[in-house]
Amino acid sequence: MAGENSSTKIFFGRLSSLKGMKMSVKLINPMNETLVRVSVPPARLRNLEGKTIGLLDISKTGGNLFLDRLEQLLREQFQVASVVRTMKPTFAKPAPQVVIEQLRGADAVIEALAD
Amino acid sequence: MIGISQDDDVATNEFRRQLATTFAVQRDPGFALSRAFDLSFVPSLFLLGRDGRVLRSHFGFDKSTLNEIAAQMGCTPVAEEFDGAPHSKPGCMSRHLEPRVDDESAPAPVIGSAHGVPASIVEIPDGEDPFEYCFQTFGDGLPVIPPTPERIAHMLNGASLERTEIIARVPPCYGEATVEKIAANAVMAGCVPDMMRVLLPLVRAVCDERLNIHGVQATTHFAAPLIIINGPIRNELRFAYRQNAFSNVARANSTLGRALQLILLNIGGARPDGIDMSTLGNPGKFSYCIAEHEEANPWEPFHVERGFNRQQSALTLFAAEAPHGISEHTARTPEQVLKSISYALATVWTYRLCLGSDALVVLSPEHALTIHRAGWSKQQAREFLFENTGVPLRAYEGAPDAEGSQMVTKFQEILIDGDRCYQKFRSPESIRIIVAGGTAGKFSAVIGGWVAGPRGSEMVTYPI
Numbered sequence: 398m399a400g401e402n403s404s405t406k407i408f409f410g411r412l413s414s415l416k417g418m419k420m421s422v423k424l425i426n427p428m429n430e431t432l433v434r435v436s437v438p439p440a441r442l443r444n445l446e447g448k449t450i451g452l453l454d455i456s457k458t459g460g461n462l463f464l465d466r467l468e469q470l471l472r473e474q475f476q477v478a479s480v481v482r483t484m485k486p487t488f489a490k491p492a493p494q495v496v497i498e499q500l501r502g503a504d505a506v507i508e509a510l511a512d
Numbered sequence: 513m514i515g516i517s518q519d520d521d522v523a524t525n526e527f528r529r530q531l532a533t534t535f536a537v538q539r540d541p542g543f544a545l546s547r548a549f550d551l552s553f554v555p556s557l558f559l560l561g562r563d564g565r566v567l568r569s570h571f572g573f574d575k576s577t578l579n580e581i582a583a584q585m586g587c588t589p590v591a592e593e594f595d596g597a598p599h600s601k602p603g604c605m606s607r608h609l610e611p612r613v614d615d616e617s618a619p620a621p622v623i624g625s626a627h628g629v630p631a632s633i634v635e636i637p638d639g640e641d642p643f644e645y646c647f648q649t650f651g652d653g654l655p656v657i658p659p660t661p662e663r664i665a666h667m668l669n670g671a672s673l674e675r676t677e678i679i680a681r682v683p684p685c686y687g688e689a690t691v692e693k694i695a696a697n698a699v700m701a702g703c704v705p706d707m708m709r710v711l712l713p714l715v716r717a718v719c720d721e722r723l724n725i726h727g728v729q730a731t732t733h734f735a736a737p738l739i740i741i742n743g744p745i746r747n748e749l750r751f752a753y754r755q756n757a758f759s760n761v762a763r764a765n766s767t768l769g770r771a772l773q774l775i776l777l778n779i780g781g782a783r784p785d786g787i788d789m790s791t792l793g794n795p796g797k798f799s800y801c802i803a804e805h806e807e808a809n810p811w812e813p814f815h816v817e818r819g820f821n822r823q824q825s826a827l828t829l830f831a832a833e834a835p836h837g838i839s840e841h842t843a844r845t846p847e848q849v850l851k852s853i854s855y856a857l858a859t860v861w862t863y864r865l866c867l868g869s870d871a872l873v874v875l876s877p878e879h880a881l882t883i884h885r886a887g888w889s890k891q892q893a894r895e896f897l898f899e900n901t902g903v904p905l906r907a908y909e910g911a912p913d914a915e916g917s918q919m920v921t922k923f924q925e926i927l928i929d930g931d932r933c934y935q936k937f938r939s940p941e942s943i944r945i946i947v948a949g950g951t952a953g954k955f956s957a958v959i960g961g962w963v964a965g966p967r968g969s970e971m972v973t974y975p976i
Contacts (some may be wrong), residue, residue, distance in 0.1 A: 429687030
């Protein structure tokens with residue numbers, strides 16, 4: 398159930414008086430049962446050398462500070478081939494297709510939430 | 513009418529089955545047809561004359577255009593205003609123009625279907641308490657009524673649609689909210705079958721892209737969808753709008769608000785221990801539903817202001833924080849009452865940030881009366897609040913890093929009582945006013961919104 402620590406096992410017990418009681422034990426599933434296509438993530442990169450790294454700024458305050466420094470480190474210390482920078486028009490909505498397309502082809506993408 | 517599909521047979525047939533299309537659909541492998549019409553986007557629509565000439569073309573989705581074309585063909589309107597779909601969408605780039613075609617074999621996701629699959633049956637192990645089972649498996653941390661087939665059949669008496677019809681896909685997991693699934697959650701919340709009249713348009717409205725429930729459900733902010741009910745349905749279904757308007761006073765308010773939250777949790781998938789990342793949450797996530805006290809509102813009801821007939825019932829959704837109370841017992845003029853409210857409005861989101869969010873003012877009948885008695889219209893009250901809500905420039909001194917301080921160049925400077933201030937809101941329309949609550953007590957409330965406007969969340973109103 399929501400809010401419970403998954404490592405904690407709570408004993409709810411069983412009501413022995415319910416055994417054999419005549420009440421419906423079938424329920425209509427109220428949960429989401431929509432089938433979704435599962436994508437397999439690509440294999441983890443072994444190193445960053447010669448790779449193209451996408452940096453996605455979700456447009457929150459300070460995101461550029463974090464990504465500027467990250468870009469510098471990627472270029473100076475990890476010899477990446479290129480860095481692709483793009484930004485969501487608003488952090489409050491999923492990235493539009495045009496932003497996703499800009500990141501297509503990158504070997505890995507790092508997203509800055511910031512604040 | 514011929515539909516042209518750029519997808520493969522499997523995806524096309526599935527799409528046709530789910531939409532129950534009655535027109536012929538032709539596949540376009542290799543995109544020869546797409547190229548012949550030189551289209552850039554899907555969906556694209558071409559109206560051809562008898563000689564095959566293109567009389568009219570349109571790209572993307574636009575309800576006005578669809579209805580215009582229908583009228584041109586002598587048909588009644590085909591796109592309804594309040595079906596939950598946006599008024600217009602630009603569409604996607606056509607497949608034949610995509611730079612990458614090597615993954616063309618991947619089936620396209622199926623969208624736009626009208627019917628979903630029937631819900632599965634959950635069997636509870638022998639001897640287990642169904643209430644305890646449901647408590648642990650579904651819901652909001654409170655007991656729910658087990659959604660048995662009998663109870664759902666009873667609930668479905670309140671809906672005229674087929675049980676597998678999809679009303680909307682609920683973000684952020686985009687679960688299909690079929691009539692049956694909505695009914696199951698309504699049962700769990702304790703709704704009466706008649707409440708399906710409100711729940712179906714409510715689910716459409718909550719998935720309206722302008723409200724952006726995807727963001728509301730996933731944000732770290734406090735926002736939760738507040739339901740505001742207007743019109744005759746308030747009395748027909750016994751919504752409370754007098755004393756304790758925000759509280760636990762009526763089954764209608766409590767169960768409708770709870771049903772919406774259960775739908776968002778169970779179908780939308782924004783679990784409070786998972787995708788819903790709200791730092792502090794909001795007690796409104798148990799249930800957040802009020803009705804306007806139209807009988808004590810000296811002005812036009814809120815839904816009339818939103819463009820509806822007084823006799824038309826309507827629901828409004830606002831991505832809202834919890835109510836912040838304003839106690840003002842001694843003010844005798846509109847200016848003094850509204851000044852008290854403006855000081856609360858100035859603190860919405862955070863004191864120094866202006867233009868960021870909208871706000872709802874819930875006037876108590878006594879406060880509304882004081883303002884109206886002096887001859888003020890609701891719009892005058894709103895403009896007064898707009899002109900008198902601001903943050904003094906001195907509040908930014910010595911706080912260069914504070915939220916809002918770095919954005920002052922975008923703010924509008926005004927004078928309030930001789931003080932140089934930044935104007936808090938973008939326009940008078942950013943402040944909405946409703947009247948609710950008991951007729952005794954000079955207490956009003958300010959409710960802050962989430963990120964305002966097309967970049968965040970916009971208020972939506974739907975007919976019931």
